[in-house]
Amino acid sequence: MNQKMFIIISAVLFFVACKKDYQAPVPDLEWDLFNSSAASKLSDSIRQKIEGVYNIEEGQAGFGVASALKWSYTITGTDTSYFLSFFCAQDVSYIICEGKRLDSSILLNGYWRKMINTETGKVQLTISAENGAAAILSGRAITSLDTIKITGFYGFGNGVPGFPLQLRHVRPINKAKPFEIIAHRGGGRSSDLLPASENSAELIRLASKFGATGIEIDVRLTSDGVPVLFHDATLNERVIQKNGLLGPIENYTYAQLNTLVRLTNGERIPTLREALNAALFNTPLHYVWLDTKFKGSIQQVRDMQKEFLQKSDAMGRGLNISIGIPDEGVRDNFLLLKDYAITPAVCELSLQDVAVTHAGIWAPRWTLGLQNDEVNDIHAQGKKAFVWTLDTPENIEQYISKGNFDGMLSNYPSVVAYYYYAQQ
Amino acid sequence: MVHFNKHFQLPKALGVVMMIAFFQNSVLSQTVNTKHKFIYFPYPMDSKWRSSIGINLTTMPEDITEEFHYRIPAIDYHVNRKITNKIYLDGHVAVQILQNMITIGPRWATALSDRLSFSAGNDIGWWFGFVNVEGFKSRGNGWQNYPNASLGYRFQKNLFLSFKAEAIMNLGVQTHTGDVSVKSDERLFSGGSVTIALEQPFYKQKSLTLGFRAIYTNFYWQTWSLFENFDRNIFYPQIIIGLIL
Numbered sequence: 001m002n003q004k005m006f007i008i009i010s011a012v013l014f015f016v017a018c019k020k021d022y023q024a025p026v027p028d029l030e031w032d033l034f035n036s037s038a039a040s041k042l043s044d045s046i047r048q049k050i051e052g053v054y055n056i057e058e059g060q061a062g063f064g065v066a067s068a069l070k071w072s073y074t075i076t077g078t079d080t081s082y083f084l085s086f087f088c089a090q091d092v093s094y095i096i097c098e099g100k101r102l103d104s105s106i107l108l109n110g111y112w113r114k115m116i117n118t119e120t121g122k123v124q125l126t127i128s129a130e131n132g133a134a135a136i137l138s139g140r141a142i143t144s145l146d147t148i149k150i151t152g153f154y155g156f157g158n159g160v161p162g163f164p165l166q167l168r169h170v171r172p173i174n175k176a177k178p179f180e181i182i183a184h185r186g187g188g189r190s191s192d193l194l195p196a197s198e199n200s201a202e203l204i205r206l207a208s209k210f211g212a213t214g215i216e217i218d219v220r221l222t223s224d225g226v227p228v229l230f231h232d233a234t235l236n237e238r239v240i241q242k243n244g245l246l247g248p249i250e251n252y253t254y255a256q257l258n259t260l261v262r263l264t265n266g267e268r269i270p271t272l273r274e275a276l277n278a279a280l281f282n283t284p285l286h287y288v289w290l291d292t293k294f295k296g297s298i299q300q301v302r303d304m305q306k307e308f309l310q311k312s313d314a315m316g317r318g319l320n321i322s323i324g325i326p327d328e329g330v331r332d333n334f335l336l337l338k339d340y341a342i343t344p345a346v347c348e349l350s351l352q353d354v355a356v357t358h359a360g361i362w363a364p365r366w367t368l369g370l371q372n373d374e375v376n377d378i379h380a381q382g383k384k385a386f387v388w389t390l391d392t393p394e395n396i397e398q399y400i401s402k403g404n405f406d407g408m409l410s411n412y413p414s415v416v417a418y419y420y421y422a423q424q
Numbered sequence: 425m426v427h428f429n430k431h432f433q434l435p436k437a438l439g440v441v442m443m444i445a446f447f448q449n450s451v452l453s454q455t456v457n458t459k460h461k462f463i464y465f466p467y468p469m470d471s472k473w474r475s476s477i478g479i480n481l482t483t484m485p486e487d488i489t490e491e492f493h494y495r496i497p498a499i500d501y502h503v504n505r506k507i508t509n510k511i512y513l514d515g516h517v518a519v520q521i522l523q524n525m526i527t528i529g530p531r532w533a534t535a536l537s538d539r540l541s542f543s544a545g546n547d548i549g550w551w552f553g554f555v556n557v558e559g560f561k562s563r564g565n566g567w568q569n570y571p572n573a574s575l576g577y578r579f580q581k582n583l584f585l586s587f588k589a590e591a592i593m594n595l596g597v598q599t600h601t602g603d604v605s606v607k608s609d610e611r612l613f614s615g616g617s618v619t620i621a622l623e624q625p626f627y628k629q630k631s632l633t634l635g636f637r638a639i640y641t642n643f644y645w646q647t648w649s650l651f652e653n654f655d656r657n658i659f660y661p662q663i664i665i666g667l668i669l
Contacts, residue, residue, distance in 0.1 A: 022656055091655065092653060114655075115653075116653045116654055116655040116656070117654070117655040117656045118656060189490075191486075191487045191490075231490075231491075232490070232491040233491060234491070236486075236491060238486045238490060238491060365559045365560070366601065367555075367559060367560045367561065367562050367601050367602070368559065368560070368561055368601070368602050369561060369601055369602010369603045369604055370602060370603055370604060371602065391651060391652070391653055392599075392606065392608070392651050392653060393653070394606035394607070394608060395599075395601065395604060395606055395651070398604045398606060399604070402604070412653075
C-alpha cells in the first residue's frame, strides 16, 4: 500500500509541478475567396470610410459591446500593406484584418487575439453591397444616413470560422484631442505571447497594428559601445532563447550578441539604429521614447536621435524621438550634453527635474494617481505629460476619461486605443 | 495550436484523492493517538484548539515579476477549532505587513480506515495590502473562496502525510491608486492548488509541518501590486514550514 500511495502522490506532484508552455501563434489566414485573383486592393479613400466606432451586435461574448476600427500600415521595401485593427475592451481583445474588394463587396480577412490569455483564431468578414459597401465604394462621402454593417464569422485556432460576428457603424472615431498611445518595449512584453519578441525590430513593425502611435524601447550599450535594445539587466531565458550565456549584456560585444544570442521568438537583438530605421521607414509611428537603461555618456544616443530627427524632417514624417531620463544618474549624464537644453527628452523625475533638464515631456508613474494639478502645471509651461505603464483596462478607462495626460504607455495599446477612439 | 486550459487540473487531482479512498477495503474507524500533533492532517479533532506558527515562501514567476526572482516569506499562523466530533473550523493568517491574508472555513473530517482519513471544506479569504513608497500610492483588497478536499495517510511512526486539493475562486479585486479606484470583475474559475504536507514530532512536545503547495492561478493575491491582467494560470511554488504548538 505504501509504495502504491507514494507512486500515485509522486506522479500527481510531478504532473502539477510541470510548468505550462503557453503559446498563442497567429492562425493560418488562408481564405480562398479573399486570395482569389478577382479580389483587389482597397484605395485610400475606401479604407478611410470604413474606420469608425462600431456596436457589436453579434459576438459580444467574445469581444464586448463595441469596437473602434482604425487602419495602419507596414512598409516593406516598396510595398505597403494596410491593416484594419478592431480595438475591443473585453479581455484585451483585438482583431487585425487585411481588406480587399470583390465585385461590389468588401472582404476583411484576419485573426483575433485575447491578450490576457492565449485564445486566438481566424476572422472572415464581409461588407456586402446592401450593408454599406455600395456607399463606401462610391465616390461620395459617407453620411449619417448610410448604414455600414460588417458581418461574418470568427473561429478558434486554425479552425474554420463558425461563430457569428456582426458590427454596425455608429460614429466616427474620436480624434478631438491628440493622444499618444505608446506601446511598451516596442509593442508589448514577451510574456504576452505576441508574434515577435519584446524590443525587437520585428515587433516595432507590428506595433501600430496593436493601436500604438508611438513606442517605448529600452537602450543599453554593449561592451564595444553599440546601443542595442534590451530590457533586463542580464541575459536570461525570459527574453532570450537558452544559450548558456549569462551576465549583463554590457559584458558582451555586439558581434558576440549578434552571433550567439536570439530573442525568445528567434530574432536578433537589434541595434538602436535598426530599431529607429524600422520605426521611421516601416511604420506610421510618430513617437519613440528611448528608455535609457545604461550608465555613462549618452552622447552617442543623442547623436543618433539628432540624425533620425533630421531624416524624419527631410521625409516629412513627423517622427518625434525623446531620450528618457528615468533616474538621477541618467539626468546627470543628460545634463553633460552640450545641447541638453534643446534635446528632446522625457523626464520621469520631479517637476523640478523637468525644468532643470528642459525636457518637453513629464512622465510620472501611474501608481501616483491622476495628478491633474501637476499635469495642468506642465501644460501651462507648454510641455506634455505621458503616464506609464497602465495595463488594467479599468484603470486605462479612468485615466483617459478623468485624466489630463497627453499620452499613455501600456503593454496593451489596443485597450488604450479602444478607450481613446471610442470616447464621445 | 492553442495550449490553454482555463479549468486547471484540479478535477484530476481530486479524482486521484477519491480514487485512493475508493481503493480502501477497510473503512474501520480507529482513533489516532491524541498525543500526536498535526494540523494539515484531515482527522476529527479530539481537542478544542490546535494551532501552528511558521512561514510560507512563494516563488514569484517570471511572467509576473520578469527579471526579478524573489521569494518574500509570509508569517503563517494556522488554527483549528473543534465544533463537533467531525466538524471543525480552519483559520489561517498570512502576514507580510504590506500585504496580508486571512481565511476561515469549516471542515468535515472522517477516518476512512486506521490509516486513511479524509476531509472536505470551504474557506473564504480576504486579503489587503498597501504600498505607499516613492512612486506608489496604492492599496488593494479582495475576496477569494477555496473549496477544498484533503486525504491523509498515517504512517506507523507518528508520521502524517496529507494531500490537499483546492479550487481558487477570485471574487473580485478592488484597488486604489492615488485618487482612482477600480473594481475588477470576479473570476470564479481562477485556478487551484495542491498541497502535500508531512507532519511529525520535532522537539519535546512540538511537531513540525513541512509542506509544498503547487498553486496554479491567474491571480495570486501576493502579486496584487503589480496590476497584472493575465487570465492564464501561472505556477507559483510555495514551501510551508510550521511549528505545531
